[in-house]
Amino acid sequence: MPGFLRENSWPLAASVVLHGLLAAALLLTAFISSNQHLPTLQPLPIDAVVVDSKVLRAAQRAQAERAEQEVARARAAAEAKAAADVEERAAEEAKVAAAKQSEAQAQAEAQAQAEAQTNAARQAKAANQVKTAETANAIEDARRAAAARKILEAKQAIAEAKQAAEARQAAEARQAADAKQAAEAKQAADAKRAADERAKQEREAELRRQLANEEHVSAVESGPLRDRYITLLRNRIQHAWIKPPSATAGIDCVVEVTQVPGGEVTDARVTQCNGDAAVRQSIENAVYRASPLPDPPDPALFERNLVLRFRPNE
């Protein structure tokens, strides 16, 4: 045994150092990503279910793919383990023996693996691009609320993926003597880290854009433009309201309105009302009669859901 160690001291040392570096890098990545959650982000109301489910489906798909890969790898590892001696020491010996394979062969295989990894990385990147495109659509459709939640979910997915990678790496570390496997794992991790890094950067950029947009929105929402929008809506609806005789002072009714961009009213329902059926009906009719509702002075003010309060003061 000491003779064996002496004979193979160089590859063994290289292998140990490599794995040490790998483990450190993974820990660092996990640490960074766990600190990446922005404490200011809170779940915002979502009104575009379609977009949400798309994002969710993409995340689920990615997760499932990773899980499958993991299962495959675990199986391969188990087989390799079974093929080798059950004893850890024997396994190590087997691994060391494997490391003794000719350098040329190792390099050739490493190159083949590298090509495969490059392809995998390219695919991952393409997948990321698709995801980015979807995200861009999501911004348009659902604005910052949906996007913010999507980012959160994506980050969770990354965290989960990293945990999975860690577990995988731990499993692989146990059969670390296989230099070929180690090189493959390292390259895979490198490619993945690179891809993750790119994705993270893109998402951060996205987030910054969203935050800037939100700042704009909150600036508009508290300003005079918002008052003007409310005045526009009120004038339009007052003009359309034909009051029944029972709509006297003291009537207080709330109607929830759904509009689509362009102002077309798709739904109007009186929720609370101390008036009679005629009053309720006149109010719902007023909203439909006012359709299309006026455009907001700033598109950021558009609200899909409006609450109108009818309180005749005469």
Added chain:
Amino acid sequence: MNRQLAVVALIGLVMFCPRTWAELVVEVTHGQDDAIPIAIVPFNSPEEAAASFDVAQLVSDDLTRSGRFKTMARNDMIDQPHVGTNIGFDDWRRLNNDYIVVGQVQVQGADRFNIVFELYNVLNRQRLLGYQISANKAGLRLASHQVADMVFQKILGVRGAFATRIAYISVLGHLPDKTYQLIVADADGMNPRVVMDSKEPLMSPAWSPDGQSLAYVSFEERLPTVYVQILKTGERRRVSARAGVNQAPAWSPDGKMLALTLSTRDGNLDIYTLDLATHALTRITDDPGIDTEPQWSNDGQSLYFTSDRAGGPQIYRIGIHPGDKPRRLTFQGAYNARPRLSPDESQLAFVTQEDGAYHIATMDLRGRGDVQVLTHGRFDVSPSYAPNGAVILYASRDRGRGVLALVSADGRVQERLVSSEGEVQEPAWSPF
């Protein structure tokens, strides 16, 4: 009404609610008093019914006359569906209709018809009514008024009064061949029937609360006498024929008593109540001035009346129990008379004089007693509320001739009833 009121602008806040509604809260404080646009599509009628009667036209006329609706002209209709499933809602909405009525008249047998109709909200496509009314040919008119009543009530929340009746006095010819007729007609003035006619004056018809009888004053015995007549049978009885004046009968809400004006021997007019079963007479007012034109409150505990005890005629209210003191209600102007209480007692309608002309006015009984002058003819008198309180019927003059006219209780809508020949006076609207 809303003209002089300022807009109260309360600005709501955007809130993130648990239901994930981003809400923009808008406060609406005003509405229009516009007429509601509605399309009454001609009914699909078999020839024997169509020849005698156009249901949709009558419904349309009723709703238009109420002032609350504007009905679509038939020429403008691009389609004439007869059942709800054939309504192209988008088209009717594009033509600015909020509601649509479709229907048909079906033959059920010899002189038996079914009016089948549906009311839809065009804006949300909801079916609001679906009814059928059975009638013979002669009953199609009344059944059509009932259709209008149902539509009116469903949309406005106020019971329609189209299927009710009015009574009035018609004066035909000239002396010495003058004839007085007591007439009962449909609320739209159509279908008049003579209840009583006389060579001597007839006056002051008053409906019993059950709508079965009329009380009125007749001079057929040269002296004013109060009669009560049952409409269906024509049977009548003399209820007050005292020496001097017997006038202005008014039924108590329970139909058991009449309030009326009688004179003492020296010609002083005061208000009495007469128990129709026992003929017991109770004096309500005792004043040297003229007290007349009584009208009961809904609880039967007090009477509104006209009195000139303060100089000119003004309106007062007095409890019917011994010792109750009258309270003066009108102070604006030198002449306020003929009080009539709205069915919900929120308003008093009366005749007021301005610059020598007589107008119909109302006084708010719930708030500060605001007076609103509703009509501006030269001789608008004898107001009478529709049983739903939405409209006031009154007597007016058109080119020197007595006619009947309508004004909505808020003064917004004025209509003239088709008047038959002769002079028309003293209208009284029936109960439901």
